[in-house]
Structures are given as structure tokens and as C-alpha cells.
Amino acid sequence: MxxxxxxxxxxxxxxxxxxxxxxxxxLVAKHxxxxxxxxxxxxxxxxxxxxxxxxxxxDEEMVSQMAQxxxxxxxxxxxxxxxxxxxxxxxxxxxxxxxxxxxxxxxxIGVRQRLVELQRxxxxxxxxxxxxxxxxxxxxxEADLKIFLTASxxxxxxxxxxxxxxxxxxxxxxxxxxxMLRRDRQDTEREVSPLEPARDAIILDTTGLNVEDIVAEIxxxxxxx
Numbered sequence: 001m002x003x004x005x006x007x008x009x010x011x012x013x014x015x016x017x018x019x020x021x022x023x024x025x026x027l028v029a030k031h032x033x034x035x036x037x038x039x040x041x042x043x044x045x046x047x048x049x050x051x052x053x054x055x056x057x058x059d060e061e062m063v064s065q066m067a068q069x070x071x072x073x074x075x076x077x078x079x080x081x082x083x084x085x086x087x088x089x090x091x092x093x094x095x096x097x098x099x100x101x102x103x104x105x106x107x108x109i110g111v112r113q114r115l116v117e118l119q120r121x122x123x124x125x126x127x128x129x130x131x132x133x134x135x136x137x138x139x140x141x142e143a144d145l146k147i148f149l150t151a152s153x154x155x156x157x158x159x160x161x162x163x164x165x166x167x168x169x170x171x172x173x174x175x176x177x178x179x180m181l182r183r184d185r186q187d188t189e190r191e192v193s194p195l196e197p198a199r200d201a202i203i204l205d206t207t208g209l210n211v212e213d214i215v216a217e218i219x220x221x222x223x224x225x
Contacts, residue, residue, distance in 0.1 A: 009034060009127040009222065010142070012135035015149035016195060017099075017183050018156025020206050020214065021131040024149065026080070027215045029129035032222065035076050037122045039132035039139070040102075042115050044093035045072045045084040047101040057101045064110025072118060096164065096171050099179055103186035106133075112192055133187055136198035145221055148197035149214070151207040156180055 009032065013025045022038055029036035046067050047057065055062045075081035082090045092098070105111055119139050122128060130139065136146035151159075157177035164171050187195040197203055202221065206214055 010123060010140050010144050011129045011218075011222070012140050012143040012146045012198070012201075013129065013131040013149060013218075014133055014135050014137070014147070014195070014197065014201065015131075016133075016156065016187065017180055018160045019149040019151050020159065020211065021149055023211055024206075024214050024218065025129045025131040027211065028218050031215070031219055032127070032129070034127040034129050035122065035125060036080070037074060037119060037128050037130040038080070038082075039115065039119055039130060039135065041074065041082045041090075041093060042072045042118065043106045043111070044098050044102050045082055045089055046070060046111055046115070047098050047105040048089050048093045049084055050105060051097065051101060057104050060108045060110070063105055064108050064114075067108075067111045067114045070114070072115070074122065091167075094164075094167060094169075096169065096175070096179065099183070103183045103190075107186065107190040107192060109192045133195045134193035136201050137196065138193045141198070145218075146198045146201040147218055147221075148201040148203045150203065150205050153177070153180055153184065155207050 011028065013021050015021050022040070026036050049070055050057050050063050050066060053066065055066060057063060071085055073083040075083065081088055082093060116139050119130065123130065123140055132139065136143055157173065157180040160180065161173045161176040164176065204214060204217065
């Protein structure tokens with residue numbers, strides 16, 4: 001593996017919901033002084049706008065048309081705000097309703113084409129740590145380092161449930177678990193860019209591991225090559 005200069009690094013972190021991608025990617029980006037790009041938030045923003053606009057998330061044509069004119073902007077400051085057509089949707093896109101809708105919306109080729117375009121523009125700005133479900137396989141196939149994070153479904157559901165509890169969301173662990181399993185199924189079975197490790201990805205199982213150990217492992221990998 002040949003790595004570029006530190007400020008030009010492209011690191012792709014993929015994996016299923018609740019595997020710790022966002023938490024790990026943010027910390028890796030901070031340690032390396034790179035941009036952090038949360039692609040999942042971008043798909044959530046599209047799902048949010050569709051629901052808010054009264055568009056059925058099952059209407060692929062309408063959702064895809066809407067996505068073509070939607071501006072999703074990620075704030076690279078410490079606050080990491082997410083803007084959708086000028087509206088701060090950072091908190092709104094984390095609601096369980098959005099979690100249930102996002103995998104449906106993300107399967108639409110028109111939506112993916114639009115957001116991949118925006119994601120690659122983010123990468124063109126300089127070094128990035130980008131997390132999602134098809135970064136290493138499709139968005140940044142030439143990334144310097146590709147990581148696929150995973151964990152048991154039970155642990156991933158518990159992590160997401162604790163996040164929702166901390167945010168004041170009233171939802172049961174059982175409901176979160178079922179949503180997690182449903183989303184796994186949708187992500188892995190979709191025809192367009194299904195969730196799977198890139199052939200040259202390093203697979204890290206985060207079950208039972210703390211965030212610091214995972215971040216340290218990835219930082220070590222950036223020194224190799």
C-alpha cells in the first residue's frame with residue numbers, strides 16, 4: 001500500500017449501521033488533520049427532505065428528481081453541522097423515522113449518483129476521512145486506506161439505542177434492533193452499490209473493542225506502506 005502525503009490522504013471507512021464508523025472516522029480525521037465527510041448524513045438529508053416535502057419515499061422517480069436540485073452541505077467545523085437547502089438539519093436527520101427511510105432512499109440510483117458527485121467534490125478539496133457503505137468500493141475506489149468496520153447486530157443496536165437515549169429520543173431497544181436488522185438487509189441486498197467490503201479493505205470487528213483501540217489501529221495503518 002503506497003500512501004500519499006499526509007495532507008492528501010484519502011481514507012475510506014465502510015460498514016453497517018452502528019459499527020462505529022462515524023465516531024471512529026471523526027477521531028481519525030482529527031488526529032490526522034483531515035476533513036471528515038459523513039456520507040450517511042447526506043443520504044439522511046435527502047430522506048428528511050422527501051418526508052418533509054410530502055414525497056413518498058417509495059416513489060423512486062420523484063425522490064430522485066428532488067435529489068438533483070437539493071444542496072447538501074457539510075460543515076467541517078467542530079460543530080459538524082449538516083445543511084439541506086440552507087436548513088440546519090443536523091438533529092432532525094437522526095430521528096428514528098429518518099433511520100427507517102434512509103436505506104430505501106439510498107437504494108435509488110438517481111439519489112446515489114447525485115450524492116456520489118457531491119462526495120467526490122468533497123474529496124477533491126484535499127485529504128479526507130470518508131465513511132459510509134460504498135466508499136471503498138465505489139465513491140473512492142483509489143483511496144489510500146480502506147477499512148471495513150463491523151460488529152455483532154446486537155452490539156450495534158445497543159450502541160445506536162444508547163445514542164438515541166442520550167439525544168432524548170424515546171424508543172425501545174427492540175425497535176432499534178429490528179430497524180438495524182431491516183437496514184442491514186436493505187443495504188446488503190440492494191442492486192446499486194450494495195454494502196460489502198472492498199477487495200483490498202482491512203476488516204476490523206469492533207465487537208467488545210473501545211474506540212481508542214480502533215482509532216489507534218487505523219492510525220498505525222496510515223504509517224505503513
